[in-house]
Amino acid sequence: MAEATLQIAEPIQPTEGARLRGRVFGQKSLTIGLGIVALIAAIALLAPLLAPYDPYAQDLTRRLIPPFWYPKGSWLHPLGTDNLGRDYLSRTLYGARISLLIGLSVMVISGLIGTTMGLVAGYFGGRVDLLITFLITTRLAMPVILFALAVVALLGGSLLVVILTLGLLKWDRFAVVMRSATQQTRSLDYVAAAEAAGASTARIVLGEVLPNIAPHLIVVATVEAASAILLEAALSFLGLGVQPPLPSWGLMIAEAKAYMFFSFWLIAIPGTALALLVFGINLAGDGLRDAIAPDGRG
Amino acid sequence: MFAFIAKRLGLALLVALAVSMVAFALVRLSGDVASAIAGEGARAEDLELVRRTYGLDRPLIVQYLDWLWRTLQGDFGSSLYFKTDVIGLVIDKFPTTLLLGILSLLFALLISIPLGVAAAVYQNSWIDRLALALAVVGQALPNFFFALLLIMLFSIQLRWLPVSGSGSWAHFVMPTIALGYYIAPAFMRLTRAGMVEVLSADYIRTARAKGLPGRSVVFKHALRNAVVPVVALAAVQLGFLLGGSVVIETIFALDGLGYLAYQSITHKDFPVTQAVVMLLSVFYVLLTLAADIANAWLDPRIRVA
Numbered sequence: 001m002a003e004a005t006l007q008i009a010e011p012i013q014p015t016e017g018a019r020l021r022g023r024v025f026g027q028k029s030l031t032i033g034l035g036i037v038a039l040i041a042a043i044a045l046l047a048p049l050l051a052p053y054d055p056y057a058q059d060l061t062r063r064l065i066p067p068f069w070y071p072k073g074s075w076l077h078p079l080g081t082d083n084l085g086r087d088y089l090s091r092t093l094y095g096a097r098i099s100l101l102i103g104l105s106v107m108v109i110s111g112l113i114g115t116t117m118g119l120v121a122g123y124f125g126g127r128v129d130l131l132i133t134f135l136i137t138t139r140l141a142m143p144v145i146l147f148a149l150a151v152v153a154l155l156g157g158s159l160l161v162v163i164l165t166l167g168l169l170k171w172d173r174f175a176v177v178m179r180s181a182t183q184q185t186r187s188l189d190y191v192a193a194a195e196a197a198g199a200s201t202a203r204i205v206l207g208e209v210l211p212n213i214a215p216h217l218i219v220v221a222t223v224e225a226a227s228a229i230l231l232e233a234a235l236s237f238l239g240l241g242v243q244p245p246l247p248s249w250g251l252m253i254a255e256a257k258a259y260m261f262f263s264f265w266l267i268a269i270p271g272t273a274l275a276l277l278v279f280g281i282n283l284a285g286d287g288l289r290d291a292i293a294p295d296g297r298g
Numbered sequence: 299m300f301a302f303i304a305k306r307l308g309l310a311l312l313v314a315l316a317v318s319m320v321a322f323a324l325v326r327l328s329g330d331v332a333s334a335i336a337g338e339g340a341r342a343e344d345l346e347l348v349r350r351t352y353g354l355d356r357p358l359i360v361q362y363l364d365w366l367w368r369t370l371q372g373d374f375g376s377s378l379y380f381k382t383d384v385i386g387l388v389i390d391k392f393p394t395t396l397l398l399g400i401l402s403l404l405f406a407l408l409i410s411i412p413l414g415v416a417a418a419v420y421q422n423s424w425i426d427r428l429a430l431a432l433a434v435v436g437q438a439l440p441n442f443f444f445a446l447l448l449i450m451l452f453s454i455q456l457r458w459l460p461v462s463g464s465g466s467w468a469h470f471v472m473p474t475i476a477l478g479y480y481i482a483p484a485f486m487r488l489t490r491a492g493m494v495e496v497l498s499a500d501y502i503r504t505a506r507a508k509g510l511p512g513r514s515v516v517f518k519h520a521l522r523n524a525v526v527p528v529v530a531l532a533a534v535q536l537g538f539l540l541g542g543s544v545v546i547e548t549i550f551a552l553d554g555l556g557y558l559a560y561q562s563i564t565h566k567d568f569p570v571t572q573a574v575v576m577l578l579s580v581f582y583v584l585l586t587l588a589a590d591i592a593n594a595w596l597d598p599r600i601r602v603a
Contacts, residue, residue: 140582143578145544146575149563153564234442237545238560240564250442253442253443257446271446278437279434283434
């Protein structure tokens with residue numbers, strides 16, 4: 001019965017789509033994807049140097065100035081200003097920090113939980129597997145965004161609460177993929193050889209099994225990082241994520257919603273930044289997978 | 299087959315029970331429910347009265363069992379914000395969300411299956427690449443951002459569709475697109491992969507060798523087989539769509555379960571939040587159960603596992 005459940009849970013596997021994407025971008029997908037992610041990471045790290053203004057500094061005399069490509073725009077504020085007169089370029093640059101921080105930390109937390117569960121379930125099988133499969137199935141039945149919204153509303157929105165909530169919720173895909181990958185690896189000769197040689201269970205799992213399923217782990221990690229970034233943006237957009245005045249891209253879109261009609265750039269700029277980052281991560285993940293497992297089965 | 303169904307049913311029940319515990323704990327453990335009910339600035343005597351009236355002074359396990367017992371009888375308590383029966387409220391909103399979910403699913407299938415078939419039939423052609431590019435871009439676009447782009451285009455520029463509300467079919471157009479486009483890439487890829495595999499199968503070569511026209515081979519013989527996994531995925535995706543409806547319904551103020559959940563969360567109306575979480579989770583469990591049984595019926599090998 002566990003099998004049937006997990007087969008349902010696995011359509012998320014990016015393999016086929018990843019292979020397809022690889023055909024379009026060829027060997028370039030890794031380069032382009034990593035390039036985009038590296039660029040945004042550099043922006044995040046160097047934001048204090050790159051940003052022309054303080055991202056929190058308000059100037060009510062300079063509200064809603066359009067970006068330079070509008071007739072009324074000026075190079076003083078290349079991407080314009082928001083409704084509180086804050087420089088939009090500076091806010092967008094600083095926003096990269098929040099998205100990347102969320103993506104990375106949620107990926108690490110949920111990755112640690114999910115990978116441990118998947119390895120344990122796949123390696124030991126039996127009742128342990130049954131229990132973990134049950135936990136995965138239960139987790140899958142709970143709508144992530146609804147739970148995250150409720151938790152953040154109860155605990156109060158902050159960067160830490162959002163990171164912990166998403167990290168504790170999003171381990172399911174890691175667990176599902178790691179479990180089936182471990183099951184496949186467990187019956188291979190080199191695992192049997194290590195067992196025969198008297199290696200300890202911890203050594204076998206961490207030294208033999210884990211390195212061999214690492215390609216799967218990398219693919220899931222990129223997918224999860226991208227999905228965590230989108231979730232944070234959605235939570236912040238609904239006002240139940242990180243709180244003002246932090247320049248989260250999702251929050252910036254929420255604040256700009258009321259001015260959408262006359263100041264469309266206010267939602268277009270952070271929206272494009274979000275889409276570009278997620279696009280880059282997805283592309284890099286596909287490229288990495290192709291580089292590690294060229295047969296397309298990774 | 300009977301043993302398989304019994305086992306799956308048992309698992310589904312256990313999962314539903316576990317979700318009910320989480321839904322209960324979620325609200326009870328992380329905040330002071332009494333002060334949420336009494337409102338801000340309530341006096342200590344009022345809080346004590348509220349605790350006794352709502353039975354919040356009893357041990358948690360007793361409260362849980364009591365809550366579960368009443369939930370099983372369809373009594374979810376009454377809403378703290380809307381001041382009505384939760385069950386009536388939920389039943390009132392569910393059809394809107396279910397309709398939105400089904401429409402989004404149909405929309406996703408409607409664009410993804412033809413694209414997937416075309417991409418498989420004309421492999422490596424410009425159609426294949428276009429389908430792929432659409433999928434890659436679609437998956438990177440945040441759905442709330444896409445929803446705002448739709449509003450900008452259809453409501454503000456073209457003035458074709460209403461921005462928000464749920465009075466007529468026109469109110470469902472943009473939410474359907476905004477919710478459905480996100481799952482379309484998964485269907486597209488599954489269709490394409492299935493078609494590529496099926497098109498190289500022996501019985502397709504036989505059909506072609508018999509001299510059947512290409513169109514008939516693709517649509518009557520190949521698609522029918524390639525689409526089976528898509529149908530299985532569709533059942534599960536409907537569950538995801540209902541969960542994801544929170545964001546989209548809130549943006550368009552579409553008066554369904556998702557919007558209700560958002561309102562209940564912002565107003566700390568915990569009986570409503572619990573009811574919506576329970577309902578959506580149980581619905582998801584039922585959908586996966588149905589999908590599993592359908593799969594096992596179609597593919598006898600699964601039953602043994």
